[in-house]
Amino acid sequence: MRVNFVISEVATGLRRNLTMTIAMIITTAISLGLLGAGLLIARQIAEMKEIYYDKIQVSIFLNDDITEDERLEIRSDLESSGEVEDFLYESKDEAYARFQQQFREQPELVANTPSDALPASFRVQLVNPERYPVINEAFAGMNGVDEVKDEGDFLDRLFGLLNGVRNATIAVAIVQALAALLLISNTIQLAAFNRRTETSIMRLVGASRWYTQLPFILEAALAGLLGAVLAFGGLALTKVLFVDRTLAGPISAGIIPPVEWSSILTISPLITLAGVGLASIAAYVTLRLYVRL
Amino acid sequence: MEIEKGEFVFLIGPSGSGKSTCLRLILKEDSPTKGKVVVNGKTLNTLSSRQVPKLRRTMGCVFQDFRLLRNKTVSENVAFALEVINKPKRTINKVVPEVLEMVGLDGKAERMPHELSGGEQQRVAMARAFVNRPLVLLADEPTGNLDPETSQDVMLLLERINRTGTTVVMATHDSNIVDSMRRRVIELSMGKVSRDQSRGVYGVGR
Numbered sequence: 001m002r003v004n005f006v007i008s009e010v011a012t013g014l015r016r017n018l019t020m021t022i023a024m025i026i027t028t029a030i031s032l033g034l035l036g037a038g039l040l041i042a043r044q045i046a047e048m049k050e051i052y053y054d055k056i057q058v059s060i061f062l063n064d065d066i067t068e069d070e071r072l073e074i075r076s077d078l079e080s081s082g083e084v085e086d087f088l089y090e091s092k093d094e095a096y097a098r099f100q101q102q103f104r105e106q107p108e109l110v111a112n113t114p115s116d117a118l119p120a121s122f123r124v125q126l127v128n129p130e131r132y133p134v135i136n137e138a139f140a141g142m143n144g145v146d147e148v149k150d151e152g153d154f155l156d157r158l159f160g161l162l163n164g165v166r167n168a169t170i171a172v173a174i175v176q177a178l179a180a181l182l183l184i185s186n187t188i189q190l191a192a193f194n195r196r197t198e199t200s201i202m203r204l205v206g207a208s209r210w211y212t213q214l215p216f217i218l219e220a221a222l223a224g225l226l227g228a229v230l231a232f233g234g235l236a237l238t239k240v241l242f243v244d245r246t247l248a249g250p251i252s253a254g255i256i257p258p259v260e261w262s263s264i265l266t267i268s269p270l271i272t273l274a275g276v277g278l279a280s281i282a283a284y285v286t287l288r289l290y291v292r293l
Numbered sequence: 294m295e296i297e298k299g300e301f302v303f304l305i306g307p308s309g310s311g312k313s314t315c316l317r318l319i320l321k322e323d324s325p326t327k328g329k330v331v332v333n334g335k336t337l338n339t340l341s342s343r344q345v346p347k348l349r350r351t352m353g354c355v356f357q358d359f360r361l362l363r364n365k366t367v368s369e370n371v372a373f374a375l376e377v378i379n380k381p382k383r384t385i386n387k388v389v390p391e392v393l394e395m396v397g398l399d400g401k402a403e404r405m406p407h408e409l410s411g412g413e414q415q416r417v418a419m420a421r422a423f424v425n426r427p428l429v430l431l432a433d434e435p436t437g438n439l440d441p442e443t444s445q446d447v448m449l450l451l452e453r454i455n456r457t458g459t460t461v462v463m464a465t466h467d468s469n470i471v472d473s474m475r476r477r478v479i480e481l482s483m484g485k486v487s488r489d490q491s492r493g494v495y496g497v498g499r
Contacts, residue, residue, distance in 0.1 A: 197363075200360070202377045205374040206352075208346045209342070209343075211378075
């Protein structure tokens, strides 16, 4: 295969349909960028789940006027319960200290919260987080217990929301991908029409089908690659300008895990592969179905 | 109908009689609805599309409208035919000047097609068709756009190509050429062979 020949064919092809090429690259980039965002959100969700579910599943909040005996009783019940994997006691002071630490980025909030506003609690980790109702039943009625709260319940709702965001992102990515594929197909048909003299001569003198088609497929693949590069740039910009700035507070407080460069780098080959692969396949199918080369 | 290796054959007949279709069948650009096409011992009906390029490498083609690449020079046009079938650069650099000399265009290798006369352009097309030393040269009204004198040059060139052992099949309307060459004439009408005559003329009673 004459590399120079193929490269010059690809370059002329892309230049001749410059506007179509740009449209093709932009649509591909948007689609791939959204796909990448979806993948990143999925990673974030997984990381957050690890952070949160690992910590605490059930909090047993205690009344402020609980007696020492009542507390000891709850403690011994927790120790003897087969459902409990591990637990820890958090006094009012400790709760306030943790609150201060968690919201140190919002000093007004901390300042407006009296130091005894937060209840003492037992933080209970269950053997099986699904068994929350059993714990609730056993402890909710005990003396000195204010409320038994399933933190997992809140987390489930939170993650339900995040999963929804992820799914919506990926759905839009798929619709965009469809638009990109149609655009690629169109551009390739146009390119093939523009070069019909060349290709007909090539076929006539016995160039293989592969040889005639390769420049067109590479054209599409190159557009896919450029789209992937743009998408990568877009994700990097989003990280630097949005995630790292706007979400700086929650991230440093440990509420949201940071978006690492390493995760963007990990998904970039995936995006590139998807872009280049889909574009080439679209071009190939178009050439086989619509263009007689 | 059968055409032997090394023959020179005119395909004549009115428009729509099937001359071009006949050439397209030999090239396997079309497939016959009935009957069998055999080229160089290979039956084209059963030839897979993968095999078609290989078949075409044993053939050359010339058309009425020359079909040159406008943005390439004369020698690039000829070289293109070799490049796309992966001939090594060394071979290309050697045979392209040779074939251009043969068609009498060695001084115009770097010209663009639009700078040439019609006859010269057709000679470039013939150089491109012949550069790969094909077994068969198919010519579809190669003189259709040319004046009588230039046509004569093209015919002389076709004869020279024929003398190297290449079978030449030429579809034409040009009665003067057919009459002066006195070669085998196959006349088609309504898609059927109506006359097959060695050393024939264009029309009976002319």
